[in-house]
Amino acid sequence: MASPTPKPRSLEGKVAIVTGASRGIGQAIAFDLASRGAKVTITYSSDRSAQSTSELIFKIETSANSKAIGVQCNLQDPSATKKIVDATIEAFGPSIDILVNNAAVISDKKIEDVSPEHFDEVFHLNVRAPLLMLQATLPHLRRPGRIINISSVGARAGFPGTGTYSASKAALEGYTRNWAAELGGDGTTVNAVNPGPVESEMLDQVSPEIVEPQKKATPVGQRVGTAEEVAEIVGFLAEGRSSWVSGQCLSASGGYAMY
Template sequence: MNDQRVAVVGGGSRGIGKAIAVALGARGYAVAVGFHGSDLAAVQVTEEITTSGGRALAVQADVADEDAVAKMFDVAEKSFGGIDVVVNSAGRLSLSPIADLDLDELDALHRTNIRGTFVMAREAARRVRAGGAIVNLSTSVVGLQFPGYGAYAASKGAVEAMTLVLARELRGRDITVNAVAPGPTATELFLDGKDEATIERLAKQPPLERLGTPQDIAEVVVFLASPAGHWINGQVVRANGGII
């Protein structure tokens, strides 16, 4: 009997999601790497996992499309025998003062961040086995309230709310549900469009005086997904080096 734990990582082809997928693979999980855009990037992630002796496959899915997400979970179950961990790191970021934000961009952001998280969480709630874990990605901006992040912070506030509700709805199932809320983290998404002065200022905010790395966040997610982290449930972990 194969008792290998299985993880589905939405948005697993780049940035924090990639680091999470690779870290889970290194811990012995079979990993379904969900992606929406570049299949090449997702294949590279699976190759990194398999080259190190792990098991992984890439599955294309728009996290806001319930049929595509269901198929992604089907592939993971058929290929690996079940699902124990679901991580949703797929996200969209739009920076603008609230007064200036195009509402079409607001709708697109909320489709990925709110609807996408909801669809992934709904499918996870139906499929994750006892002893498993669901981890959503939020942001420390919910608490920091940086100007320009109004739409993004609003979407992630919704992620935190649904995470805590789902943890309580799964009473008796032996499944944990948590959110990880990174602070400023050195990903392409975060660094894009920022000048060196802005990056340096943000890096000095935490008492540890540096930006987070995708690996920093991945280690928190891996802990929450593991049996060692199973007593942590219904929490938002602000992984930001101590900003708040």
């Protein structure tokens, strides 16, 4: 992670859940929210992520002067969402203010190689898990709440070999707009952030034949973005000053995806 920039404590007293936050964009989001004063629950899936999660929690408590807990779970398992919410309430009290659905798996398979099992794996984590997380959070959501889904430029741009991933992110955008319409009566907002290529372990799984043309087609610097640049946008959407922004899918791609 890049050196933190001091931020106003605009989320002091708020409680946030960030799924898949042990690395990459999720890690940057968790730290950014904590830097704004939020207490943060970080979910991670594997034993190998435990160390990076512990390091992030230490950094949040020392550098960001906030509180954080880690919850290991498999979001492919429908029961994981209750575990996450229960742990959050036990640690931080009865209310949750912010939910960031970040956990995802990327698909890099050609059409003929997509099996039903692979399709289910991608959609269960990228689409079903955000729905179940929202369902588990809603009874405890302090209104007006902030729901933020992490999508991808792939939701609206086609790349060879990533059709299942792109379809799952397009579905998540559909949920974003419909949830915004359904939950907005009390001021709750629902938005998505669509990163372009971002320096991360996930990006390392994508073929250079896909990434390099994207870099060249990015007007801002002809480069990939950083996780911190995406986190800044999520932080704004989590704040009270974003109260008139809802149902939007905001591209964070350096101008690569102008839609």
